[in-house]
Amino acid sequence: MTTARRTLPLLTPRQIAGLKPGLADVIEYRKSGLSLNHIVGCPLDCGYCVRHLFDNFDMKVPRALMTDHEAVEQLVNHPYFRPHITPIQLFNRATDPMLANVKPHTFNVLGHLDGQGLTNHVLVITRWRVNAEDCAILNSFRNIKLTILVTHSGIDDERIEPVDSAIAAESLRTLHQNADRYRTVLYWRPIVPGLNDSDSHVQRARELSEHAHATVFTGLFFRNEIAAYYQAHGLPMPYPDTARRKILPELAERRILDAFHRPEATDAPWGELFRKTSCAVAYAHGEPDYNGHYGIRELCTICPAGQLELCASTWKAPSAAEATDAARALGAVGDIEVTERAIMVEGLDEPPRYYLQHGFGYQVHDRAKPHHYRRHGRADIGWPTQEIPTP
Numbered sequence: 001m002t003t004a005r006r007t008l009p010l011l012t013p014r015q016i017a018g019l020k021p022g023l024a025d026v027i028e029y030r031k032s033g034l035s036l037n038h039i040v041g042c043p044l045d046c047g048y049c050v051r052h053l054f055d056n057f058d059m060k061v062p063r064a065l066m067t068d069h070e071a072v073e074q075l076v077n078h079p080y081f082r083p084h085i086t087p088i089q090l091f092n093r094a095t096d097p098m099l100a101n102v103k104p105h106t107f108n109v110l111g112h113l114d115g116q117g118l119t120n121h122v123l124v125i126t127r128w129r130v131n132a133e134d135c136a137i138l139n140s141f142r143n144i145k146l147t148i149l150v151t152h153s154g155i156d157d158e159r160i161e162p163v164d165s166a167i168a169a170e171s172l173r174t175l176h177q178n179a180d181r182y183r184t185v186l187y188w189r190p191i192v193p194g195l196n197d198s199d200s201h202v203q204r205a206r207e208l209s210e211h212a213h214a215t216v217f218t219g220l221f222f223r224n225e226i227a228a229y230y231q232a233h234g235l236p237m238p239y240p241d242t243a244r245r246k247i248l249p250e251l252a253e254r255r256i257l258d259a260f261h262r263p264e265a266t267d268a269p270w271g272e273l274f275r276k277t278s279c280a281v282a283y284a285h286g287e288p289d290y291n292g293h294y295g296i297r298e299l300c301t302i303c304p305a306g307q308l309e310l311c312a313s314t315w316k317a318p319s320a321a322e323a324t325d326a327a328r329a330l331g332a333v334g335d336i337e338v339t340e341r342a343i344m345v346e347g348l349d350e351p352p353r354y355y356l357q358h359g360f361g362y363q364v365h366d367r368a369k370p371h372h373y374r375r376h377g378r379a380d381i382g383w384p385t386q387e388i389p390t391p
Ligand code: SF4
Pocket: 274, 276, 279, 280, 282, 283, 288, 289, 292, 293, 294, 295, 299, 300, 301, 303, 304, 307, 308, 309, 311, 312
């Protein structure tokens, strides 16, 4: 089903030329999927928004860089796009896909993808209002594996997050109640110690998780641009330092795991709780994780037993020759090694690494940016300074 409702005005070529190059480039390969972002601008004003990184935070009214049709064409003809394999993310960088004036585009793009018979995962992340009528449209797609992730932080400091978290909570319930063909995930983030990790915050998330097919918890991206915004607006600094990766201190993780733990539920002692977005999405659709996190075994310690078995049965290391040929074809230099956790490469940026990772269903790591045991893909902030050796 597509919609012919109101569409947003297009930015002029001159306006597009004035955007930061990263923002004008509407396709970006991220870990959870190839991300399409041809609408930019958002009025929701979350202080930690990644739009700070693109100098776009002041653009409150969403605008389109191209038509939905053109955007979908770019996506499916992207050199890293593989039909039925590459996970897709929609409007996860510069707007909210369920804003009233963005929603028609969201449905339209989903309709275009579905109409092509594509069965790829499609992830839509929102914190805004979703009603029963929206759910009917989301249920109407026949081919794509659609997941609506609802961002809920519980942050009640309006200077940091002016949008009431109750809106997201209500959307989650509505989505869960009406889910037929799509799945819904509680995207509990960003968790910041001292701000939204009190016992009552954790308990609230625990209750909300009952209204989702899976829950993923994660920390805060705290980059220099976001820190500068906090400083300029006199906001309490969440961390003394910034970091390239998301920050989730060990203590916060432990408190969350303790609160979710139900030892009597032997098949799923932590319920449907996941550390990684792709794990939650895959689980919600009854599939193994498409990022190959099973190789990072300490991530799987909280996973339901049935899901562990599923991932174990499909996870397979590529041969050294397969991995080498594929990585070299993308420009990798130096030694290419296949360990029991990941393919180790050099000289590849994130997009080609994710392309390999989603193709093999096996982790691909840059040798220059090592992942540390137990804090996989997270910043070092808040973890013991003493290194725990990888077993
Ligand atoms: S078993 Fe591991 S890789 Fe698979 S979904 Fe669970 S946490 Fe993710």
